[in-house]
Amino acid sequence: DGGITQSPKYLFRKEGQNVTLSCEQNLNHDAMYWYRQDPGQGLRLIYYSQIVNDFQKGDIAEGYSVSREKKESFPLTVTSAQKNPTAFYLCASRSGLAGKNEQFFGPGTRLTVL
Amino acid sequence: GENVEQHPSTLSVQEGDSAVIKCTYSDSASNYFPWYKQELGKRPQLIIDIRSNVGEKKDQRIAVTLNKTAKHFSLHITETQPEDSAVYFCAARAGISSGSARQLTFGSGTQLTVLP
Numbered sequence: 001d002g003g004i005t006q007s008p009k010y011l012f013r014k015e016g017q018n019v020t021l022s023c024e025q026n027l028n029h030d031a032m033y034w035y036r037q038d039p040g041q042g043l044r045l046i047y048y049s050q051i052v053n054d055f056q057k058g059d060i061a062e063g064y065s066v067s068r069e070k071k072e073s074f075p076l077t078v079t080s081a082q083k084n085p086t087a088f089y090l091c092a093s094r095s096g097l098a099g100k101n102e103q104f105f106g107p108g109t110r111l112t113v114l
Numbered sequence: 115g116e117n118v119e120q121h122p123s124t125l126s127v128q129e130g131d132s133a134v135i136k137c138t139y140s141d142s143a144s145n146y147f148p149w150y151k152q153e154l155g156k157r158p159q160l161i162i163d164i165r166s167n168v169g170e171k172k173d174q175r176i177a178v179t180l181n182k183t184a185k186h187f188s189l190h191i192t193e194t195q196p197e198d199s200a201v202y203f204c205a206a207r208a209g210i211s212s213g214s215a216r217q218l219t220f221g222s223g224t225q226l227t228v229l230p
Contacts, residue, residue, distance in 0.1 A: 031216075040123070042203055042220035043158070050216075058217070059115070090157065101146050101207070103218060105157040 003027045006091050006106035013078070013085070013113050021076045021109045023091035030096030032074035033103065036060060037088040046089075049074055050096070078111065086113045116141040118206050120221025127194050128229050135202055135224045138186040143209035147180060147187045148218070150203045158203060162189070194228045201225050 004025040013019045023032065031050050035043040045058030049068040063082025068074055074093075078085045091106040117140040127133050139147075148163035164171045164178045164187065171178050175194075180187040191198055205218040 033217075035220075040222065042118075042120070042222045043218075044220075045217060048217060101163065102148070102160050105150075105159070107157050 004091065004093055004104055004106040006089075006109050008109060009107065011109055011111045013111065015113055016080045018077055018079050019111065021078065021089055021091075021111070023074045023076065023106055025072055025074075025093045025104075025106075027093055027095070027104065028071070029093035029104075030071070031094040032068070033092040033094075034058075034064070034066065034074070034076045035090045035092065037090055037108075043090060046076065085111055087111060116144060116206055116208050116219040118204060118219050118221045120204050120224060122224060123222065124225045124227070126227045126229060129194060129196060131194055133189075133191045133194055133198070133226055133228075135189045135204070135226070136186060137188070137204035137206075137221050138184075139206040139219075140185065141206070141208055142182075142185065144206040145209045146207040147178070148205050148207075149178060149189050150205065152201045152203065152223075154200075161202075191226075194226075196228050196230050199226055199228045 007022045033048045034046040037043050044060050046064050047066040049055035052071050055066050055068050065077045089109045092103040094103045120137045145166040150158035151161045152158040162176050162178050164180050175192045177190040201223045203223050204221040207218050
């Protein structure tokens with residue numbers, strides 16, 4: 001399970017507050033991703049980054065922001081504009097090498113808005 | 115964009131029986147199809163994947179089949195064991211020509227329960 005970590009494991013937030021979720025990888029992977037998982041639903045892509053200092057919106061980017069200042073780090077900020085932020089958030093990374101398709105997931109952060 | 119549908123949403127089988135989970139995709143340019151297993155409270159982990167130039171792939175008790183013409187792929191688990199109980203997700207990756215190249219679109223998941 002080593003290589004990609006997320007913190008904290010559990011996070012509680014009051015309505016109207018921004019909160020930042022951490023994702024770090026030591027796999028030297030180029031691409032990193034943030035997904036949101038809700039009960040009974042698949043993983044939905046929030047943001048992704050193919051390379052340092054570049055990132056793209058996924059399918060549900062509204063109310064979220066990211067940065068990619070370092071190759072190993074891809075933090076996600078859940079802003080007060082996100083209408084329903086309570087969910088399980090998963091970070092993933094993938095090598096940029098040809099033929100290396102697998103996305104490796106972190107252990108996840110469960111965010112609860114009180 | 116890509117749309118992936120997965121069926122069934124829940125599946126119960128007796129230990130030792132086979133389980134089959136099916137997915138369909140919409141983008142004919144998709145070229146990579148992984149399957150992930152997620153145990154309760156844990157991260158998804160890749161169990162098998164297939165590329166579009168292959169029709170079938172096996173790994174011990176697990177196999178995946180792909181029908182590009184019909185745009186569907188399936189996961190087959192034989193001789194199921196209680197430890198196979200988990201949520202299984204299929205996914206499809208768009209091809210290079212797509213605007214969302216190399217991003218995975220996931221199905222909604224199947225909760226598999228293997229009854230002892």
